[in-house]
Amino acid sequence: MFEKYKALTEKEAVSYAHSLPGLFAPDAELLNKEIGDGNLNLVFHIADQKSGKSVILKQALPYARVVGESWPLTLDRSRIEAEALKQAAKRVSSLVPQVYFYDSQLALTAIEDLSDHIILRKGLIAGTRYPQLAEDLSTYLAHTLFYTSDYYLDPQEKKEKVRQFINPEMCKITEDLVFTDPYYNADTNSFNPLIRESVESIWNNNELKREIAHLKEAFMTRTQALLHGDLHTGSIMVKEDSTKVIDPEFAYYGPIGFDVGAIVANLLLSYVSHEAHSLEPDKREAFQKWLLETSEKIWTGFETKFRTLWEKHVKDEIWLTEGYVDDILLQILRDTAGFAGCKMMRRVIGLAPVADLELIEPAEVRAEAETNALLIGQQLILKRKSLHKVSELTDIARQVL
Ligand code: ADP
Ligand code: MG
Ligand code: MG
Numbered sequence: 001m002f003e004k005y006k007a008l009t010e011k012e013a014v015s016y017a018h019s020l021p022g023l024f025a026p027d028a029e030l031l032n033k034e035i036g037d038g039n040l041n042l043v044f045h046i047a048d049q050k051s052g053k054s055v056i057l058k059q060a061l062p063y064a065r066v067v068g069e070s071w072p073l074t075l076d077r078s079r080i081e082a083e084a085l086k087q088a089a090k091r092v093s094s095l096v097p098q099v100y101f102y103d104s105q106l107a108l109t110a111i112e113d114l115s116d117h118i119i120l121r122k123g124l125i126a127g128t129r130y131p132q133l134a135e136d137l138s139t140y141l142a143h144t145l146f147y148t149s150d151y152y153l154d155p156q157e158k159k160e161k162v163r164q165f166i167n168p169e170m171c172k173i174t175e176d177l178v179f180t181d182p183y184y185n186a187d188t189n190s191f192n193p194l195i196r197e198s199v200e201s202i203w204n205n206n207e208l209k210r211e212i213a214h215l216k217e218a219f220m221t222r223t224q225a226l227l228h229g230d231l232h233t234g235s236i237m238v239k240e241d242s243t244k245v246i247d248p249e250f251a252y253y254g255p256i257g258f259d260v261g262a263i264v265a266n267l268l269l270s271y272v273s274h275e276a277h278s279l280e281p282d283k284r285e286a287f288q289k290w291l292l293e294t295s296e297k298i299w300t301g302f303e304t305k306f307r308t309l310w311e312k313h314v315k316d317e318i319w320l321t322e323g324y325v326d327d328i329l330l331q332i333l334r335d336t337a338g339f340a341g342c343k344m345m346r347r348v349i350g351l352a353p354v355a356d357l358e359l360i361e362p363a364e365v366r367a368e369a370e371t372n373a374l375l376i377g378q379q380l381i382l383k384r385k386s387l388h389k390v391s392e393l394t395d396i397a398r399q400v401l
C-alpha cells in the first residue's frame with residue numbers, strides 16, 4: 001500500500017486496517033481514534049461500527065514524540081516490539097496482546113484491541129486493587145525471563161537471540177535517562193523547584209553515585225535474559241480478572257532484576273503518591289498496604305515459579321551445584337532493589353515524569369511525595385547488598401512513610 005515509510009494520518013490508518021487480510025469485512029464502517037498517550041509512538045484504535053470488531057495499529061515515528069523531530073529515534077524498535085510480543089506469547093500467551101500483523105516498511109504492528117482494560121497506572125491512581133495482578137505479573141516475569149536465559153536455552157541459540165534483540169538506541173535512552181542524567185545537573189532534567197535541596201544532596205552523594213555506576217554497568221553488560229525493558233505501570237493493562245503487558249520496544253538482553261525492579265519502583269511510586277491521592281486515612285492505609293503486599297507477592301511468586309522452572313529444566317552439572325540457584329535469586333533480589341531505586345529517582349528528577357506524582361497539587365504536597373520517593377530510591381540502592389528477603393526491601397518503604 002505504501003512504498004516507503006510514512007507516518008499514517010487517521011484516514012490512511014483506516015484504509016490500511018481495511019486492507020489487512022481476514023480482519024474487517026469489505027462493507028465495514030471503520031471509525032478511527034488516535035489514542036497514543038505514550039512518549040514515542042502513534043497508536044490508532046480502529047473499530048467497525050457494524051460488527052464491533054476492532055484492532056490497534058501501533059506505528060513508530062522516526063523521532064521521539066515527547067521531544068519532537070529534534071530527537072531522531074530508530075524505527076527498528078517496532079520490529080523489536082513485535083518480535084518480543086511474539087516471544088512472550090510462546091510462554092505466557094494470556095498475558096500479552098496478540099500480534100496480528102507486522103509491517104517492517106511502515107514500522108507498524110496490528111495488535112489485539114485491549115480497550116476493555118485500562119492502564120494499570122490509572123487504576124492505581126484511582127486506588128483500585130487488582131486481585132489477580134501479583135499472580136499474573138510473577139508468572140509473566142518468571143516465564144519470559146527464565147525461558148530466554150542461558151539457564152534454559154542452548155548457548156548457541158541464546159547468543160543468536162542476543163543478536164536479534166540488540167537494541168542500542170533504545171538502551172542509550174535508558175543509559176542516559178535512568179542511569180546518568182538524574183544524578184548530575186543535566187539539561188534533560190526537570191523537577192519541582194521545591195525539592196532542589198534533596199536533588200542536590202543526591203548530586204553530591206559520591207557513595208550513592210558509585211553504586212549507580214555499578215548498576216549502569218550491569219544494565220549495559222549482563223546479557224542474562226530477554227527483558228521487556230520498560231516495564232512500568234504504564235506498560236501494563238488490567239481489568240479485574242486480566243493482566244496484559246504491552247509496549248516492549250525497549251526489549252534487549254539485560255539483567256533480570258531490571259524488569260522486576262521496574263514494577264516494584266512503580267508500585268512504590270504509587271505508594272508515596274497515595275499520601276496525597278487518598279484523603280481518607282483508613283482507605284489510604286489499606287491501599288498502601290495492598291501495594292506493599294502486592295510487591296512482596298510479585299517477588300515471592302516470581303521466586304517460586306523461577307525455582308520450579310529451574311528444577312524442571314536445568315541440566316548443566318555445574319549449575320546444579322547446591323546453593324547456586326539461591327545465589328542467583330539473591331542477586332536478582334538485590335538487583336531488583338537497586339534498579340527500582342534508580343527508576344524511582346529518575347521519575348522525580350529526570351525527563352518523563354509519572355502521572356502518579358505529576359497530578360498531585362499543590363506543589364508543596366507534591367514535593368513531599370517526591371522527597372519520599374527520593375528517600376526510598378536512595379535507600380534501595382544503598383542497602384541492597386544487605387537484603388536477604390523481600391520484606392526487608394518493602395520495609396525500606398515502610399520506614400520512610
Ligand atoms: P508508547 O510506546 O508510545 O508508550 P504504548 O504501546 O504504551 O505506546 O501505547 C500508548 C497507549 O495506547 C497506551 O497507554 C494505551 O492507552 C493505548 N494502547 C496501546 N496498546 C493498546 C492495545 N493493544 N489496546 C488498547 N489500547 C492500547
Ligand atoms: Mg508506553
Ligand atoms: Mg520531574
Ligand code: MG
Nearest residue numbers: 038040247249
Ligand atoms: Mg513505549
